Amino acid sequence: MTEDDRVFKALADPTRRFLLDLLFIRDGRTLTELESELDMTRFGVMKHLRTLEEANLVVTKKSGREKLHYLNPVPIRLLHDRWIDKFTEENAAALTELKRELEREEP
Template sequence: MTDTFTALSDPTRRLLLDRLSETGGLTLSDLAEDLPMTRQAVAKHLAVLEAAELVASERDGRCKRHYLNPVPLAKIARRWLGRFEEVPLAAMSGFHGPAGERRVAQT
């Protein structure tokens, strides 16, 4: 899971994932279009995303097409966000008294 967080920490990689979520099956040239970097730099970002299993690729003749793999993102959502869905908001945040003094919620 560390690879996933490392891959998601870079804004360019998040942009590539956004593009793949909108339109899957993009080539390296498609992904590099309008980005202020070389195709080689985009390829390095794709390699990080593939190592984190966030992107799957397949050959289509001479082209290599890239697709978003949502499974690692779903695992993160379930592990890190899912546990907070059932907890009342007041219990998570506590209560703030005067002048920002924080008091723990009484149960």
């Protein structure tokens, strides 16, 4: 499995996207903090975090007895640059212009 495949797999699940959102809002959370935001078992949260770590979207750091989880946005940015940017540049400009034209024609 390629790095891109691991990132796409990790992002495909809404629970994992929610975990990334939580880390975006406040980085450096413990498993207990993340678990408190979800209606699932500790084991379930750990499984999702493992998938995010395998995709390098989450990195962990020991702080005393705690393990803190941090968002790593680099893999998402790399996907954006490779898969989204090149396909949307011209299309987005064309759609923006079409929107402006249609709005001018409305009564």
